[in-house]
Amino acid sequence: MKPMNCDEIRDGLLELLGNELEPRKAAELQAHLDGCPSCARELQELGEAWDSLPDSIEAEPPLALRARVIGLAKAEIDQRSPSLLGVRDSVREIAGPVMAGAAGALGLITLAHFRGATAPLSQPLVVALSLALASGLALAVGGLMGARIRPPTRAVLTGSLAAFGGYVLLTAMLPISDTVHFCGLVLFGTLPLSLGQLCLTYLSVAALYAGVPMAIATYVWGGGGGGPSDDRTIGLTEGLVFTLLAVPLVLLQSGFEPWVIPLGAVIGFGFGAVAGGFAGRWTHLWVLRGAGG
Amino acid sequence: MLMERYARGDLDAFEELYRRYEGRVYGFCLRFLGDPDGAADAFQDVFLRLIGARHKYEARGRFAQWIFAIARRVCVDGVRGSRREAYHDDSLRATENTVSVDPVESLAHKDALQRLLQRMPAEQREVLLLSRYYGFKYGEIAEMTGSTEAAVKQKAYRAVQSIRRTRRDETGRRA
Numbered sequence: 001m002k003p004m005n006c007d008e009i010r011d012g013l014l015e016l017l018g019n020e021l022e023p024r025k026a027a028e029l030q031a032h033l034d035g036c037p038s039c040a041r042e043l044q045e046l047g048e049a050w051d052s053l054p055d056s057i058e059a060e061p062p063l064a065l066r067a068r069v070i071g072l073a074k075a076e077i078d079q080r081s082p083s084l085l086g087v088r089d090s091v092r093e094i095a096g097p098v099m100a101g102a103a104g105a106l107g108l109i110t111l112a113h114f115r116g117a118t119a120p121l122s123q124p125l126v127v128a129l130s131l132a133l134a135s136g137l138a139l140a141v142g143g144l145m146g147a148r149i150r151p152p153t154r155a156v157l158t159g160s161l162a163a164f165g166g167y168v169l170l171t172a173m174l175p176i177s178d179t180v181h182f183c184g185l186v187l188f189g190t191l192p193l194s195l196g197q198l199c200l201t202y203l204s205v206a207a208l209y210a211g212v213p214m215a216i217a218t219y220v221w222g223g224g225g226g227g228p229s230d231d232r233t234i235g236l237t238e239g240l241v242f243t244l245l246a247v248p249l250v251l252l253q254s255g256f257e258p259w260v261i262p263l264g265a266v267i268g269f270g271f272g273a274v275a276g277g278f279a280g281r282w283t284h285l286w287v288l289r290g291a292g293g
Numbered sequence: 294m295l296m297e298r299y300a301r302g303d304l305d306a307f308e309e310l311y312r313r314y315e316g317r318v319y320g321f322c323l324r325f326l327g328d329p330d331g332a333a334d335a336f337q338d339v340f341l342r343l344i345g346a347r348h349k350y351e352a353r354g355r356f357a358q359w360i361f362a363i364a365r366r367v368c369v370d371g372v373r374g375s376r377r378e379a380y381h382d383d384s385l386r387a388t389e390n391t392v393s394v395d396p397v398e399s400l401a402h403k404d405a406l407q408r409l410l411q412r413m414p415a416e417q418r419e420v421l422l423l424s425r426y427y428g429f430k431y432g433e434i435a436e437m438t439g440s441t442e443a444a445v446k447q448k449a450y451r452a453v454q455s456i457r458r459t460r461r462d463e464t465g466r467r468a
Contacts (some may be wrong), residue, residue: 049457061319
């Protein structure tokens with residue numbers, strides 16, 4: 001066995017102080033210490049320094065913190081109890097954001113109707129089919145999810161689904177170009193739109209149809225996160241998932257429109273989705289902090 | 294496992310977790326930061342993160358290692374935050390060359406241990422506290438701090454050396 005040198009001894013001394021030393025290594029150390037007064041003195045002085053520290057540093061936190069922290073835990077459990085997350089509840093949770101998207105869509109279309117646009121409400125069958133499609137998506141994913149999927153994943157799935165449902169609802173009723181015309185008309189009261197107005201229209205549509213339902217879904221499902229990294233992860237993942245879902249529809253419906261329309265839609269909806277995810281997650285954390293007083 | 298029971302919505306399990314860890318976590322925050330107000334904020338933040346992670350928690354290692362990894366993260370951020378605040382505070386800026394803004398100082402005049410802790414950098418302080426008072430092995434501390442075992446041992450060695458020097462200085466002054 002190769003004898004330990006003084007440099008190697010240093011690690012051993014610390015392990016000895018921390019009771020981490022294996023018996024074999026302890027024997028090697030002892031053999032070195034027996035023949036090395038310098039290291040023996042080092043051990044003695046380190047041991048004295050170590051032993052001079054108080055035995056415990058436990059301290060009683062302020063009493064008010066106990067009620068506050070336990071109140072936070074209780075609020076979080078009450079808000080989202082896993083035992084309640086059966087299929088029916090999952091569907092209910094998902095249906096909410098989708099219906100919010102649908103309500104937003106109907107509101108915007110109604111507003112467009114009163115400002116002189118062609119009334120899409122005269123196509124009740126298309127509206128009903130779109131609602132059924134959006135709800136069917138929600139039910140399908142909700143049924144698959146049950147209670148076993150972790151909340152950040154739920155937040156991503158339901159947020160993307162909610163945005164997608166709102167988007168499907170709108171675009172199934174109208175081609176993408178008509179959608180932009182309607183929304184542009186609501187915003188600017190005139191057609192055709194300039195390029196700048198078109199960009200603003202896409203961002204507004206994104207905020208309403210992607211961001212709002214996604215923020216609601218993320219808020220509702222955001223109970224499992226822990227900090228800023230989760231905000232970022234959830235927001236960006238939602239944006240990616242939703243954009244991947246929306247791209248084929250945007251491209252299919254854009255037809256022969258100028259290149260700016262599909263590109264604007266993808267950028268706009270992606271932006272809305274990311275912003276929605278962040279908004280929902282931050283709101284959730286803000287409410288959670290507020291619950292603790 | 295208490296955390297798993299809590300993850301299923303058992304508030305009693307959380308209360309038991311709180312009871313078991315409140316003194317240890319608060320003691321760590323207090324000794325690391327040296328400031329009772331800062332320690333109370335950090336302590337609350339640790340449990341807030343625990344609550345937020347209810348559904349994400351996976352029992353891969355010891356719970357104690359997990360919660361103290363959170364605690365040291367919160368405290369390290371707290372020290373950085375207090376330094377930033379001090380830098381941006383005009384009243385302190387004028388005297389920053391002569392006045393220490395280390396938050397550990399506020400307990401130091403009362404307490405010998407705090408005097409020792411304030412003389413070492415935060416990274417040595419955390420290693421000393423975690424190994425000496427919470428029984429974590431150097432390898433575990435390396436995992437908790439995202440460092441290597443060799444680096445942790447070196448910090449521990451320097452921390453104990455710092456205590457030895459301080460003791461020597463104080464003995465010399467008394468003599």
